Each structure stands twice: as structure tokens, then as C-alpha cells.
Amino acid sequence: MALRKLVPIIALFSLTGCMLPGGDADGDGLTNGEEEELGTDPEKSDSDGDGADDKWEVDNGSDPLNTDSDGDGLSDGDEADLGTDPTNSDSDGDGYPDAVEVELDSDPTDPSSGVYEGGWPYNPNKASIEDPGFNGKNKIGKTVPRFVAPDQFGDDVELWDFGGQGKYTIVDMSAVWCYYCVEMAKWLEYNEDNYFSQANFPYDTIREAVESGEVQWVTILGQNNSGQAPKKKVSKQWYEKYPHEKVAVLADTSQELVAWWGVQGWPSFILLDENLEIVKNDSYIGVFDEVIAQMAD
Numbered sequence: 024m025a026l027r028k029l030v031p032i033i034a035l036f037s038l039t040g041c042m043l044p045g046g047d048a049d050g051d052g053l054t055n056g057e058e059e060e061l062g063t064d065p066e067k068s069d070s071d072g073d074g075a076d077d078k079w080e081v082d083n084g085s086d087p088l089n090t091d092s093d094g095d096g097l098s099d100g101d102e103a104d105l106g107t108d109p110t111n112s113d114s115d116g117d118g119y120p121d122a123v124e125v126e127l128d129s130d131p132t133d134p135s136s137g138v139y140e141g142g143w144p145y146n147p148n149k150a151s152i153e154d155p156g157f158n159g160k161n162k163i164g165k166t167v168p169r170f171v172a173p174d175q176f177g178d179d180v181e182l183w184d185f186g187g188q189g190k191y192t193i194v195d196m197s198a199v200w201c202y203y204c205v206e207m208a209k210w211l212e213y214n215e216d217n218y219f220s221q222a223n224f225p226y227d228t229i230r231e232a233v234e235s236g237e238v239q240w241v242t243i244l245g246q247n248n249s250g251q252a253p254k255k256k257v258s259k260q261w262y263e264k265y266p267h268e269k270v271a272v273l274a275d276t277s278q279e280l281v282a283w284w285g286v287q288g289w290p291s292f293i294l295l296d297e298n299l300e301i302v303k304n305d306s307y308i309g310v311f312d313e314v315i316a317q318m319a320d
Contacts, residue, residue, distance in 0.1 A: 052078035063087050074100020075109070085109035096122030107131050118142055139184075140176040143271050144239070146187040152299065157283040161293065163301050167194075170280050172243070172273035173255045175262035180273055185239050186299035191314055192239040193229075194293050195307070196281065198246035199257060201289040207307070208242070208265035226311045228318070233269055238314060241271045245281040246289075252278045 044056035051068035053061070063070040063077050070077050073090035075098075085092035085099045092099055095112035107114040107121050114121050114131050119138050121131040123145055130136040138145045154169040170182040185192045197204035202218075209217035211230060232238040244261060247253040258274040275281050284291060292310040294303040303313045 049077075051076045053081065061087060069100075071099075073098040075103045079103060080109070083109055095120045097125065101125075105131060119145055120147075123147055139174070139178050139180060141174055141178065141180075141271055142268075143174070143180055144184055144188050146181075146184045148187050149181065149183040152183065152186070157279050159283070161284055161301065161304055163304060165301050167293070167295055167299050167301060168280070168283055170273075170275075172275055172280075173258055174274075175258040175272045177255075177259070180271060182241065182273070183299055185241060185271075186295070186297055188239065189297050190237065190239050191297075191302070191317065192241060192295040193233075193310060193314065194241045194243060194295060196243045196245050196284055196286055196289070196291040196293075198250070198289045199244060199248045199253065199261065200246065200250060204290045205265070207290055208261070208267075211240070211270060212265050212267040214265070226307075226315075228315055229311050232314070232318065233267075236269060237318070240267075240269065241273065243273050243275050243280060245275045245278060245284075245286065252276055 044054060044059075046055050047053065048055055048065045049068040053063070055065045058065040058077070061077070061081070068076045071088050071090050075085070077087040080087040080092070080099055083103075085102075090098050092109045093112045097105070097107070099109045102109040102121070105121070105125070112120045115134040117134040117137040119129065123138065124131040124136070126147075127138055127145075129138060149169075152166065152169075155166050157168050159165060159168060167182060171179050174180045182194070195204075195207065197208070206218040210219040210224060211233065213230070229238065233240045242261070244253045244257050247257055253274045253276060255274055255276055258272045262272050284293075290307070292303070292305060292307050293301055294310045294313055296302050303310045
């Protein structure tokens with residue numbers, strides 16, 4: 024009789040013993056006591072259901088109660104599978120969020136495999152923008168057309184990718200034959216042997232803002248040395264002569280942006296806000312003054 028009474032007691036202990044503080048009911052590597060402190064479910068190895076075990080998340084610094092600890096659009100489970108950092112939205116530090124790289128078949132663990140070789144930004148929300156097309160007008164308050172052109176590294180770059188970055192974008196329309204376009208490029212890349220530096224140009228604040236990344240700058244080459252539509256290679260040639268790592272140089276090989284722009288003189292400038300709307304379409308003086316005024320606010 025004593026043995027018969029003992030069996031239920033042993034069975035009861037075996038059922039409840041795994042829930043003791045030192046036990047591990049779900050077998051995830053965390054004790055029941057640790058799960059209680061974390062607020063996780065001691066009977067579920069993956070409390071938030073994101074595909075990553077609670078123990079893995081604790082070991083890797085992510086939150087076992089948050090499916091996307093770094094808010095980059097990839098679940099912590101996806102990050103575990105990819106080998107990315109669940110606490111860093113840009114694991115390889117190349118300027119592109121992990122989720123964007125996955126979407127575009129780039130490697131989020133390799134800083135050399137970004138969206139653009141030049142490191143230009145990417146606007147993940149550009150598909151939601153209404154394209155006015157090239158029949159629209161170059162007017163203040165209007166959205167710039169969805170323009171794609173080859174850059175100095177051979178990538179087809181979208182002008183719209185410079186939107187959504189919380190920054191102003193200065194776009195200059197230049198011609199290879201244009202003296203002042205060349206001198207502006209020299210000034211921008213800190214070559215002091217140019218017209219603007221010799222003329223005590225009062226806009227070094229703009230140049231410093233481009234250098235620091237506070238303001239974006241895109242040069243569009245609208246004509247070659249003969250005044251004709253530029254070839255793709257013209258972007259690379261321009262960059263080799265006037266190198267600046269922060270300036271994207273795009274060749275308008277179809278001259279569709281030149282036609283939309285309605286160029287009256289070279290270089291011509293427009294200023295875009297983060298929504299890709301035209302803030303200024305003026306000479307460099309008007310555009311630069313506007314940027315400086317906005318930076319001062």
C-alpha cells in the first residue's frame with residue numbers, strides 16, 4: 024500500500040518539477056526562473072513567435088518579446104537565418120537597411136554589395152509617389168519627374184531615391200562644354216584653382232553641408248562637349264576630372280530631363296525637398312541662399 028501511494032506522488036512531482044525555477048520547461052536553454060524575469064513564456068521556446076528562440080535572442084541582444092527588435096522590417100527570426108544583427112537595422116554599415124538589401128537581392132552582411140556602388144540613398148517609398156511625367160512643368164511646388172540615368176559607376180540611378188531622406192537635394196544641370204559648370208565642379212571638389220574661389224565665393228557653407236552629407240547634390244550632364252546628348256561614359260569622365268564622393272553624376276542620354284527642365288542657361292539649378300517637390304528653380308545664388316536660410320531656421 025505504501026508503494027501504491029508513493030507512485031502518484033512521484034508522478035505529480037515529475038509533472039510539476041519541470042516548472043521549478045531551475046528547470047527548463049520549453050527546452051530553449053533559459054531556466055524557468057530566467058523566463059519569469061524576462062516576462063517570456065516558460066512553456067514556449069519562441070515567446071514572440073518570430074522564428075528565433077528566446078535563448079538566441081537573449082544571447083544576441085534582441086528582445087524575445089519583440090518580433091523585430093531593430094525595426095528594420097526583418098523579423099528577428101529572419102535575421103537569425105540571414106546572419107544579420109537583430110539589433111542593428113544596417114548590419115554591414117553600408118547605409119542601406121537590411122530589409123532594403125534583402126528586397127533588392129543585395130547582401131546585408133557585405134558592405135560592398137549595396138544598392139548603388141556610389142553609396143547613393145535609396146527611397147523605399149518612391150512607388151507611392153505620383154509621377155507627373157516629363158510633360159509636367161518645372162514649377163515650384165511640383166514633383167520632379169521619375170528620372171533614371173547612368174551614373175559615374177555605370178549604375179542606373181533614380182533621382183527619386185534622393186527623396187525621403189529628410190534632406191534637401193541640390194540638382195544642377197550642367198554641360199561638359201560649359202566653363203562655369205566646370206568651375207562649379209572644381210569649387211565643389213575643393214579645387215581652389217577655379218573662378219568661384221578666386222571671386223571670394225560666399226557659399227562655403229553649402230560646400231561643407233554637401234561634404235558632411237547634410238545636403239545632397241546631384242549633377243545632371245545634359246550636353247556633351249559638342250552640345251549634343253551625352254553618352255553614358257560622360258558621367259565617368261566628368262567624375263574622373265572633378266571627383267567628389269558625395270556627388271552623383273548622371274548623364275541625361277535621352278535629354279528628356281533637359282527638355283522638361285527648360286534650360287535657359289548653364290549651369291541651371293533646382294532645389295528639391297525630401298518629398299521631391301521643387302522648392303526653388305533659380306540660379307545657384309537663389310538656390311544656395313534658400314538652403315542657407317533653411318539651415319539657419
